[in-house]
Amino acid sequence: MNTQTISTTESGGYLAWFHALTSKERRTFWSCKVGYALDAMDTQFLSFVIPTLIATWGLSKGDAGLIGTVTLLTSAAGGWIAGIMSDRIGRVRTLQITILWFAFFTVLCGLAQNFTQLLLARGLMGFGMGGEWTAGAILIGEVIRAKDRGKAVGMVQAGWALGWGTSAILYALMFSLLPPEWAWRSLFLLGILPALFVIFIRRFVDEPELYVAQKKHEETSAQQASFWEIFSPSMFSTTLRAVLLTTGAQGGYYAITTWLPTFLKTERHLTVLGTGGYLAMVIVGSYVGYIVSAFLTDLLGRKKNFILFAAGSMCIAVAYTRLPVDDSVMLFLGFPLGFFVSGVFSGMGAFLTELFPTRIRGSGQGFSYNMGRAVGSLFPLMIGLASKDMALGETIGIFAGIAYGVMMLAALTLPETAGKKLDN
Known part of the structure; x- marks a missing residue:
């Protein structure tokens, strides 16, 4: 790194990392x-x-x-x-x-x-x-x-x-x-x-040096990486806990975003959900949540940041399903809804990148995140079935609580990877 880059980084500021x-x-x-x-x-x-x-x-x-x-x-x-x-x-x-x-x-x-x-x-x-x-x-x-x-x-x-x-x-x-x-x-x-x-992309973006070096190593050693290595004795525990982490994040997200509009329209009889203003609040909250979480995941560490945003998402689920609110309050609640349920994903890409070695990073990251997506997509179905015997608001709260609870437990058991240098 040259002197100019070092001085830019040391000058501080939220965008110093980008200028570097x-x-x-x-x-x-x-x-x-x-x-x-x-x-x-x-x-x-x-x-x-x-x-x-x-x-x-x-x-x-x-x-x-x-x-x-x-x-x-x-x-x-x-x-x-x-x-x-x-x-x-x-x-x-x-x-x-x-x-x-x-x-x-x-x-x-x-x-x-x-x-x-x-x-x-x-x-x-x-x-x-x-x-x-x-x-x-x-x-x-x-x-x-x-x-x-x-x-x-x-x-x-x-x-x-x-x-x-x-x-x-x-x-x-x-x-x-x-x-x-x-x-x-x-x-x-x-x-x-x-x-x-x-x-x-084709003209201006190159493969990462890590990946290029890994492929050269495979060519000289005649050893090809295998997808099944993510289930080997040394990696299986990491893969399983990563799946639980992503299942919790996505199960909670689908539980809240799929059924909350129905609950608030049919049981609370609120009309603001169908307005552009409410959608705008959720989208702006989502973007701010992504950005804030992006900085916190480096500042606090991956695990603490996951727990913070998972806990915030649980609180949002309780607020929406338990608190008596009118249209005006619901409009402003759109911001924290987007902030927490979207922000919880901000550190996911970096964390999964750091959990798996270069030779199987794509296989490990692709399987972990998307197996969580597949299992998480079942949460709306389970809520729909359970709501036949329970109040819909109570069902949403229970399943969202289970999902984010699983996410927090998985985060606690996984290693902290913030600042980890990727293997070459």
Whole structure:
């Protein structure tokens, strides 16, 4: 590191770490952040057009729910596969493939003529959606220096909130300019935009030096890394606890975000949830939560930060389901909701990167995060079944509490990795 970089870093300030990045590291940072934002944009289009599809196609709520569930399950499988691919063919190449994949099938969603075609296109799109997170998290985690890894990966993760906000703006624009039967298709057709971004990645983003060195070592030693190594005696305990950590985070997230709107509309009879103001509060809260958590994960350490945000998410679940609130209070509660349930994910990419050695990092990270996503996606179903015999608000609180409790226990048992230098 040169003298100028050292002086910049030592001068302090929240962005000193960013100014200290090399041009190569900055290109990687922005490529991953924009990639996440575009991934979120394409993914969130569905949530905005469901009411239109129900009205124009006569879809039932069950049909709409099935599309969402299938997308989650295929995204889990896609993330798992992308992890293996990133160890075999490279982080950057896998990132390019996954972005092209979800862009192509998002466009096909806009061309669908019936429910079956939309379900198939959306399910296939999920493979790319889940795969892009895995490839991007590994790539940025390996490029950034140890002491700044949490901040960098967390701020890249914050791109999801930006993409969510962009999808909301495009929804408002398209539905103000076009009739509903054309507006929803135009949204999905805009999903081609991420494909153009691949041109930038292909030209300006290189494979991490760690990965290149690892592949050279495998070539000279004639020893190929195997996916199954993450289940070896030396790694099985780490893999299992990482799965429990991600299951808790995603199970709690799905439990709260899937059922809270229904609970508040049907049992509390609140109307603010359907307004743009409430959605804006949640999105802004999400972005701020990602950023704050990104800095805290380096400042406090990975484990303490997970516990802090998991506890905050539990409190939010209690506040929403137990406290008597009106529309005005609910509007402002949207900010802490987004802040905690999104911020809990900010340190996840850096932590999983540090838990697994380079030769199996993609396999370990891809499997752990996406197995947690697959198991976590069952929480909304379990809440729906349990709510037949219990009050919905009470059921949400119980399952959210279980999920975040599992996350905190897993965090306590896993090693602290903040500042860990990745193996070469």
